[in-house]
Amino acid sequence: RVTIPGTYVDEDDPSYFLIGGPFKSCLAHYLKNDLQFESNLSYLSGSAEVYEKWNWESGRPVPRYEGTVSLGYPNQCEELSKALRRSDFLKVFIASGVYDLECPYDSVLYSINHLNLPVERRNNITLHLYPGGHMLYTNPEAHAKLKRDLREFYQDILGE
Known part of the structure; x- marks a missing residue:
């Protein structure tokens, strides 16, 4: 575990x-x-420079407060729903990751459960939870499991 003195500020994430x-x-x-x-x-x-110049049009805007940058957040659920409905x-x-604070598992699960999809298309989504x-x-443990799960996923798709 890596830590830094003081509090987290902007891009000073010790990881x-x-x-x-x-x-x-x-x-x-x-x-x-x-x-x-x-x-x-x-x-x-x-970095702040990247985030300020990013095109956030596909995301949901958040209110801008004085002295802050309004970035919104990326949300591709609508596009994913459309793609899955168009292609069986x-x-x-x-x-x-269990400890993912950027894209928490429950938020991912919520998003999947609220996709505008027929029940049979929901079976086209595979979700795995890993220690990380x-x-x-x-x-390393999550990497090995992810590798096995992806191999199985691809083999199922290719019929191997």
């Missing part, structure tokens, strides 16, 4: 200290070496 650098390095390597993508632009991960073969896999937080795959 970024352990995973931020390695994740950015891996992404840069993947983009350049595997996808042969190169750019002279800087990569900006979660579309399957959705959702992985949720928002980036649950950083927990």
